[in-house]
Amino acid sequence: MSSDPADNDTGGTITRQRPVYTESQVIMTTVKAVIPFVLTYGLFITFHGTGSPGGGFQGGALIASVVLMMAFAFGIESTREWLSNRLVVGLATLGVAIFAGIALVPMALGANFLEYTAYYPVLGDILGLKEYEFVKYGMEAVEIGGIAFIVAGVLMGLFFALAAGVTPSDDTESAADTDAASNTDTMTGDTAAEEVNT
């Protein structure tokens, strides 16, 4: 980021030539040391949402920030390949499905939307829980399986989508080329223009 002003003066078109990711021993060591604690804190906040400050939203954001830190330290593309896009989008979708499932099952049992106590007649004897405890554990399930999954998945997905193209890899470029070749939509014009520029 702190390129000296001489870079800007050379050449007519100002393009950032410096690679954004440079392997830094300091950052990698720091992230390696910090990650276990941040992840533990994120899980703690998620799981203790009913008993202490925090909850699925804050915990999910912290868990996603662990992935963000890893991407900054070890390279965005390698982190993306390690996690796979399918997993990130699937996490958010699974969160919506779990939240909706927990909310809709009471309706099938004849109660209202999200009425946790409706689980009591069905599962009360099996799990050995009191009626009000179903509210508590229902909230926990919604916080952990619903909100935390959605927030973590969406934040990671946004990060990878924003980071796409910051560190160009041969992999993504070839994918874009095949897309441009196969599709006949407006994208082909854009990629053609980019190729002319380069």
Add this chain to the structure above:
Amino acid sequence: MSVAAGASAVGLLPIQSVGITPVEASLFVFVLTTAVLTALFRDVLASIVIFAAYSLGLAVIYTFYRAPDVGLTEAAIGAGVTTVFLLLTIAKTTRPASDARFEAINWPAVGICGLFVVVVAVTLPAFPAVGDPASPILTTADVSGYYIANAYDETGAENAVTAVLAAYRGFDTFGEAIVVFAAGVASLLVFGREVFTA
């Protein structure tokens, strides 16, 4: 200079009535200073770093006023994830070649903002003092009083905020989670289609 003058002019009456402590006052000054500097710095990277400091100051203020849930969110989303997203965004842009450290001040905009601050400041004396037992939120507390009195008995959650979010107002939270998911998926579709094909 102008920041300190503004803070004392705005906060003269409320600060006296609230009995503000030096810690709170310094936090307010810190947040105001970082907010103004964020707008003034010409270098976008410097602006983003100061904006992260601003979010961190806000998070400390929230925690100081016994809103740790909001403070956690501000720290994780405001200071952490948003900073990363903004950094990624400027990594794709180019720096304008300029030696100026600060942005040229747009005086009409300053006038409009100052007018807005004056309008808001006029309403400040109408607010009850922080923690005032005679404030309307505590004397005529039909809804919030019910939550405080019954949240633990009915839901088993020590954290009444979570009880409201996930049980009493669970339907709203469900809607929020869907909004987050829909916004995330829409963003992924818009700017990540060729690299983020899940």
